[in-house]
Amino acid sequence: MFKILVVEDDKSISRLLELELKHEGYNVEVANNGKEGIEKYEKFKPDIILLDLMLPEIDGMEVAESIRNFDHNVGIIMLTAKGDLGSRVEGLKTGADDYIVKPFEIEELLARIDALLRRLGKHELLTASNIEIDSEKMEVRVNGKEINLTLTEFNLLKYLVLNKNSVISKEKLLEEIWGYDDPENINLVEVYINYLRKKLGNEGKKIKTVRGVGYVFKED
Structure with a gap:
């Protein structure tokens, strides 16, 4: 950071x-x-x-x-x-x-x-647990192995990691990642959270659901 x-x-x-x-x-x-x-x-x-x-x-x-x-x-x-x-x-x-x-x-x-x-040649590398996010190269590595994410999945993971250990509402994620404020699109968040969890493997378990509120990335 x-x-x-x-x-x-x-x-x-x-x-x-x-x-x-x-x-x-x-x-x-x-x-x-x-x-x-x-x-x-x-x-x-x-x-x-x-x-x-x-x-x-x-x-x-x-x-x-x-x-x-x-x-x-x-x-x-x-x-x-x-x-x-x-x-x-x-x-x-x-x-x-x-x-x-x-x-x-x-x-x-x-x-x-x-x-x-x-x-200045500054290079941003975000880390959380065993996840590394390279914003310049748009790459994500889990335990040193690169995984393929879509742009939306990348932005969603980056936002969760930037706000790790803080609960973020579905509405906030919808606005920040998709630019929507229409509650009819709220299911997009759940769908992409599930995509992320699957692609991250065991690290995906760190994306916790806070029932009735939203999600939080819980770092070890």
Whole structure:
């Protein structure tokens, strides 16, 4: 699971980013000033830093320069209300990899994060019990052996694993995987859960039914 550090002094924005990024499956930490951002970077070792330009105590430029002095692998995306060319160039010169101007759509930010992870050669590998999910190659291995899943089965398994040990309702799965909110399609979930269980063999037993609610992937 990729780790993202959000360094943003506006707590409403940082909270929104935290919730959205966690929903996308990222491991997220938040800092509300530059000094805290550097401290959390050292402990958390994120893959990506979302760094506000205008921060109290130590501004975003200084934070980026400080981190870049000893780490050239972490991805840094500057978040700022300053959209002029000079500010963008200055931010990139301090070591930022990308620059996004507020206000921005969360879909754009997620696309920027995904693109930066690819440029950095980051490779996502989800694991749960004896299951490995390679999102880049769209492959699933059980006990080291690759199994063939359809795209829908792959997305369903990935979502269950990202939310392992949490009960997910059938309605939520229907909305997230199929994009439906029509209860007439709810049987799709049960059908594909059964497909998954069969293809996963013994590991399929870890997908538990919570009667009257939905399903949970219970990791050992």
